[in-house]
Amino acid sequence: MLDVRDLNVTIGGHAVLKRVSLHVDAGERVGLIGASGSGKSMLVKAVTGLLPRTARVDGGLNIGGKRIDTMDDAELADLRGRYVGLVFQNPGAALNPVLTVEQQVCLPLCLHYDLDADERHDRAMTMLERVGLPPRLAGAYPHELSGGQQQRVGIATALITSPRLIIADEPTTALDAIVQRSIIDLLVSLVESAGASMLFITHDFAVLSRATTRCVVIDSGRVVETGGTEDLLRNPGEPATCALVRAAKLLTLDTGVGAGVDMDGTARMDTNRERQHG
Numbered sequence: 371m372l373d374v375r376d377l378n379v380t381i382g383g384h385a386v387l388k389r390v391s392l393h394v395d396a397g398e399r400v401g402l403i404g405a406s407g408s409g410k411s412m413l414v415k416a417v418t419g420l421l422p423r424t425a426r427v428d429g430g431l432n433i434g435g436k437r438i439d440t441m442d443d444a445e446l447a448d449l450r451g452r453y454v455g456l457v458f459q460n461p462g463a464a465l466n467p468v469l470t471v472e473q474q475v476c477l478p479l480c481l482h483y484d485l486d487a488d489e490r491h492d493r494a495m496t497m498l499e500r501v502g503l504p505p506r507l508a509g510a511y512p513h514e515l516s517g518g519q520q521q522r523v524g525i526a527t528a529l530i531t532s533p534r535l536i537i538a539d540e541p542t543t544a545l546d547a548i549v550q551r552s553i554i555d556l557l558v559s560l561v562e563s564a565g566a567s568m569l570f571i572t573h574d575f576a577v578l579s580r581a582t583t584r585c586v587v588i589d590s591g592r593v594v595e596t597g598g599t600e601d602l603l604r605n606p607g608e609p610a611t612c613a614l615v616r617a618a619k620l621l622t623l624d625t626g627v628g629a630g631v632d633m634d635g636t637a638r639m640d641t642n643r644e645r646q647h648g
């Protein structure tokens with residue numbers, strides 16, 4: 371579904387991704403976790419063809435068996451519109467302020483499919499129902515919605531074309547804890563019922579454990595650890611993973627979270643887990 375091999379990205383002489391490899395198989399939900407500035411957004415931009423034109427890129431980048439690095443702008447736009455659904459961090463900024471909810475959700479259909487207005491309307495209303503928005507909000511503008519409702523519109527817009535891969539880039543960071551939970555659960559259930567795959571980007575292990583089964587830890591542009599999400603959460607190995615687990619532990623006050631890491635971020639001994647070091 372998504373295959374990144376030995377990816378190097380350099381911008382203005384600064385290496386922002388260094389030999390990054392990760393894959394997301396069909397039907398899999400994988401997390402990419404790292405602290406601020408570790409390179410998460412750069413990876414999302416690389417796999418969606420949105421890097422600055424000055425970026426130097428080498429390595430393998432495949433989605434659905436197709437190489438991304440050789441695609442022209444039209445092919446990339448088509449890939450993003452049909453095959454990949456993108457959910458962004460700040461729905462208030464990601465939504466177009468002058469489009470109604472229905473117009474917003476219909477946009478990918480207008481751009482990438484030849485459907486008549488009735489069919490687009492029917493699909494949009496079905497999608498709104500699936501993301502838990504009442505039909506009366508179809509004519510509302512983004513500023514008339516709560517943050518959680520705005521992100522539901524973002525998810526509906528990302529999923530309206532039935533993409534095979536969802537890339538969710540910190541989709542709940544701007545939301546409060548209770549809304550975060552319902553948005554994650556909604557995304558997971560929609561991705562599962564569609565049989566799609568998901569790459570979920572976050573800096574928060576507590577969020578990741580709800581959304582994914584496997585994860586990749588990135589630090590200073592390098593993959594430093596990969597493994598089962600619950601496994602890494604309980605028994606982190608690398609210092610960068612320990613720091614992220616410790617942060618989740620401090621925030622959630624959940625005694626089950628981060629049981630394998632002391633409050634100073636030191637990992638406890640664990641020999642039962644396979645780790646891959648990058």
Ligand SMILES: Nc1ncnc2c1ncn2[C@@H]1O[C@H](COP(=O)(O)OP(=O)(O)OP(=O)(O)O)[C@@H](O)[C@H]1O
Nearest residue numbers: 381382386404405406407408409410411412413422
């Ligand atoms: N346009 C750019 N030109 C050059 N360097 C950049 C550019 N955008 C980001 N960077 C650098 O690339 C590195 C990775 O940044 P990136 O935005 O991918 O981090 P991130 O993990 O997504 O952080 P955050 O969680 O804060 O969004 C950082 O060192 C950043 O300064």
